[in-house]
Amino acid sequence: MVTMGDVAKLSGVSKMTVSNVINDRAGVSDEVRRRVLEAIRQSGYRVNLSARTLRSGRTGVIGLAVPEIDRPYFGQLAAHVIAEARGRGFHVAIEQTGAAAAGEIDAISHSYTMQFDGLILSAVGIDPQDSRLTGGGYPIVMLGEQDFAARFDHVAMPNEEGAKAATTHLIDRGCRRIAMVTGDSLDGVNVVTRRHRGYLAGLAERGLDPDPALLFPVSGMTLESGREAAYRLVDSGREVDGVVAVSDTVAQGVFRGLADRGVRVPGDIRLVGYDDIPEAAYMVPSLSTVAPDHRWMAAKAVELVTARIQDPSRPAGEHTAPFELMVRESTR
Amino acid sequence: MVTMGDVAKLSGVSKMTVSNVINDRAGVSDEVRRRVLEAIRQSGYRVNLSARTLRSGRTGVIGLAVPEIDRPYFGQLAAHVIAEARGRGFHVAIEQTGAAAAGEIDAISHSYTMQFDGLILSAVGIDPQDSRLTGGGYPIVMLGEQDFAARFDHVAMPNEEGAKAATTHLIDRGCRRIAMVTGDSLDGVNVVTRRHRGYLAGLAERGLDPDPALLFPVSGMTLESGREAAYRLVDSGREVDGVVAVSDTVAQGVFRGLADRGVRVPGDIRLVGYDDIPEAAYMVPSLSTVAPDHRWMAAKAVELVTARIQDPSRPAGEHTAPFELMVRESTR
DNA sequence: TTGTACGCGTTATCAT
DNA sequence: ATGATAACGCGTACAA
Numbered sequence: 185m186v187t188m189g190d191v192a193k194l195s196g197v198s199k200m201t202v203s204n205v206i207n208d209r210a211g212v213s214d215e216v217r218r219r220v221l222e223a224i225r226q227s228g229y230r231v232n233l234s235a236r237t238l239r240s241g242r243t244g245v246i247g248l249a250v251p252e253i254d255r256p257y258f259g260q261l262a263a264h265v266i267a268e269a270r271g272r273g274f275h276v277a278i279e280q281t282g283a284a285a286a287g288e289i290d291a292i293s294h295s296y297t298m299q300f301d302g303l304i305l306s307a308v309g310i311d312p313q314d315s316r317l318t319g320g321g322y323p324i325v326m327l328g329e330q331d332f333a334a335r336f337d338h339v340a341m342p343n344e345e346g347a348k349a350a351t352t353h354l355i356d357r358g359c360r361r362i363a364m365v366t367g368d369s370l371d372g373v374n375v376v377t378r379r380h381r382g383y384l385a386g387l388a389e390r391g392l393d394p395d396p397a398l399l400f401p402v403s404g405m406t407l408e409s410g411r412e413a414a415y416r417l418v419d420s421g422r423e424v425d426g427v428v429a430v431s432d433t434v435a436q437g438v439f440r441g442l443a444d445r446g447v448r449v450p451g452d453i454r455l456v457g458y459d460d461i462p463e464a465a466y467m468v469p470s471l472s473t474v475a476p477d478h479r480w481m482a483a484k485a486v487e488l489v490t491a492r493i494q495d496p497s498r499p500a501g502e503h504t505a506p507f508e509l510m511v512r513e514s515t516r
Numbered sequence: 517m518v519t520m521g522d523v524a525k526l527s528g529v530s531k532m533t534v535s536n537v538i539n540d541r542a543g544v545s546d547e548v549r550r551r552v553l554e555a556i557r558q559s560g561y562r563v564n565l566s567a568r569t570l571r572s573g574r575t576g577v578i579g580l581a582v583p584e585i586d587r588p589y590f591g592q593l594a595a596h597v598i599a600e601a602r603g604r605g606f607h608v609a610i611e612q613t614g615a616a617a618a619g620e621i622d623a624i625s626h627s628y629t630m631q632f633d634g635l636i637l638s639a640v641g642i643d644p645q646d647s648r649l650t651g652g653g654y655p656i657v658m659l660g661e662q663d664f665a666a667r668f669d670h671v672a673m674p675n676e677e678g679a680k681a682a683t684t685h686l687i688d689r690g691c692r693r694i695a696m697v698t699g700d701s702l703d704g705v706n707v708v709t710r711r712h713r714g715y716l717a718g719l720a721e722r723g724l725d726p727d728p729a730l731l732f733p734v735s736g737m738t739l740e741s742g743r744e745a746a747y748r749l750v751d752s753g754r755e756v757d758g759v760v761a762v763s764d765t766v767a768q769g770v771f772r773g774l775a776d777r778g779v780r781v782p783g784d785i786r787l788v789g790y791d792d793i794p795e796a797a798y799m800v801p802s803l804s805t806v807a808p809d810h811r812w813m814a815a816k817a818v819e820l821v822t823a824r825i826q827d828p829s830r831p832a833g834e835h836t837a838p839f840e841l842m843v844r845e846s847t848r
Numbered sequence: 849t850t851g852t853a854c855g856c857g858t859t860a861t862c863a864t
Numbered sequence: 865a866t867g868a869t870a871a872c873g874c875g876t877a878c879a880a
Contacts, residue, residue, distance in 0.1 A: 235857035
């Protein structure tokens with residue numbers, strides 16, 4: 185392995201000067217810089233990041249913990265975060281939490297062990313009151329929907345606002361019996377409960393009474409659980425003319441489930457999702473959905489975590505992404 | 517920061533003994549081990565991976581370079597690789613190559629710089645003859661379709677076999693004018709050309725003549741390029757009763773494009789994809805497709821790269837995944 | 849079974 | 865503008 189010392193010897197300078205050249209520090213004459221760069225090229229020298237990290241205490245890596253990387257929403261998020269971090273000279277390491285509180289706690293611990301400089305945690309299961317959840321000065325940015333009470337930097341989605349807009353949109357299209365397909369636990373503050381609140385707020389704003397019988401719980405944010413909820417919806421025999429799904433992926437499942445039962449969208453039931461995953465615009469019918477600004481969220485999260493890396497004591501802030509309601513064929 | 521020395525002091529032993537306890541080495545009395553573990557717990561000590569890496573030369577990280585992590589196929593692949601690597605005590609760092617040869621070369625160089633112990637490279641653009649493409653003893657496993665001539669361990673998809681099976685399936689369903697929507701370059705050996713060969717082989721096996729006018733090139737493996745190819749297909753006015761798409765994502769785009777032009781699937785045109793992404797089964801109509809065994813591929817790739825990490829001089833091998841043709845509604 | 853001394857490759861400090 | 869020296873925290877060789 186070629187070390188800095190080898191390069192120094194080759195170009196007839198000290199290790200320190202080589203280091204200065206590599207890190208673009210001032211105080212190196214053009215002539216020496218040229219010689220050193222030439223020696224690096226010739227020798228094929230590469231910086232040893234472990235040594236640098238050992239000395240400097242920084243890895244240049246930001247962790248990104250998501251529930252499952254194979255869900256379109258998180259794949260997109262990851263792509264944006266990677267791009268944004270690269271622009272700031274950071275590398276991104278992806279962790280999977282399995283959408284469980286334990287996995288999320290592990291991710292923090294693991295991030296620390298791996299010596300990531302900071303962590304962006306897309307939290308869905310964790311309880312903000314969890315005693316194991318202590319920043320301890322370690323730069324963590326939360327990306328999710330719990331209420332972290334300013335204990336962490338937090339980038340939130342416009343869950344209530346978005347779900348409310350989706351619901352009033354259905355009503356304005358003529359729907360009166362609007363079901364919601366959403367998570368099975370309506371306790372606490374999370375994606376599921378906040379979108380449910382938005383749904384209720386939407387009904388209220390248009391003077392409709394909520395009907396608890398029109399809530400169809402799913403155990404996970406998956407295609408299959410959406411389909412299965414649609415079966416229950418149809419088989420219940422209840423009159424329904426609109427469905428708000430907690431996410432686009434669930435909406436895709438609901439759509440398939442309705443089709444399996446011979447129910448047409450938007451003819452019999454209008455359907456709206458949340459997330460605006462890329463596939464939404466390409467479904468037939470295309471899916472109306474709430475589109476939070478993903479790039480904005482990724483950029484904000486990276487901005488916050490890098491700022492906190494530089495100054496761990498800065499005050500934490502709460503930030504909510506802008507959104508747009510994408511009206512497409514499924515609510516035509 | 518708590519170091520090994522602190523733990524040693526706290527438990528009244530030497531650093532070496534602490535190291536022995538941590539790495540589960542023999543020659544430590546139960547009593548001492550207990551004391552050390554207690555001290556570790558109390559102090560909150562964590563191994564410093566940089567120091568360990570600097571000393572041992574190993575990071576315990578495997579790089580996974582994919583074109584774009586926000587494409588469902590690669591998201592799934594990543595999820596499987598991460599799970600498999602975890603089982604072998606490795607961590608996975610994801611890189612994005614942008615589906616370009618330059619990005620793939622960069623990924624190798626970057627993987628090396630980041631001191632990953634090995635790299636799984638999902639290559640789509642690289643030329644196996646590229647002079648910059650030299651393993652140099654660094655453990656690289658190729659996951660893609662080029663012909664690497666045993667210079668690298670290589671996990672391949674059953675591209676020709678799969679595309680051929682898809683094509684004969686269309687013919688057996690009664691199709692006679694079968695178009696293919698595929699990449700725009702039919703040079704070299706890659707996903708595009710191999711699936712195209714499979715398509716030709718399928719036609720040949722059933723005694724149909726290929727018609728070059730039924731090739732509709734796309735510039736990328738995206739939803740949008742699939743849609744746009746469908747427009748060209750319909751607008752060309754050519755008679756077509758079946759379409760083989762180069763991937764499921766492209767097939768989704770084709771399906772949407774056909775719908776935009778009022779062409780029904782499978783009524784007017786039967787459609788088959790490749791990959792079996794999760795969404796395929798949930799489309800309406802559900803998408804018939806070739807399902808390579810993704811988990812098998814991920815497991816094999818991780819197995820190969822870990823084996824090569826242990827023994828860099830082992831002979832390289834070529835491995836092709838098994839597949840299954842998923843017959844669904846789009847070819848009903 | 850435990851301890852000592854040194855080296856891994858880099859960077860910070862201080863001196864020249 | 866450049867160089868010498870000492871750390872960073874861990875693991876290995878060898879000594880006790």
